[in-house]
Ligand SMILES: [Fe+2]
């Protein structure tokens with residue numbers, strides 16, 4: 001199927017951030033394992049898997065639109081030296097992701113590409129859940145204190 005004006009460009013831009021998310025969450029999963037936080041390791045591994053499925057959905061959809069998926073580029077991967085640093089970087093990242101998806105959804109509506117719009121809307125639901133999870137963790141840390149929060153992350 002032939003893509004509507006600008007749609008493949010939006011999809012490739014979002015693919016770049018989804019692929020970045022895969023790398024970022026794999027790194028954060030490994031860091032948490034290394035620091036001994038098994039529960040966080042599991043959660044970040046699960047997030048990485050979700051971002052893999054977003055990425056593969058996008059690649060498939062770009063091909064369906066006769067476009068060329070660009071898998072060769074990444075954005076800056078957010079890192080950090082503490083769990084809180086990771087959460088802050090991830091929260092900022094996911095908020096930006098929701099914003100890019102919102103712009104893509106508006107564009108798809110404008111050019112009348114409802115299939116792509118639907119795909120983006122599904123991804124935006126997941127990204128908003130990711131935003132919510134990081135917001136909740138940071139709020140919990142503020143409420144119970146960092147030491148107590150981290151003590152809960154050691155066991156699965
Ligand atoms: Fe995603």
Ligand SMILES: [Fe+2]
Nearest residue numbers: 021094127130
């Ligand atoms: Fe995400």
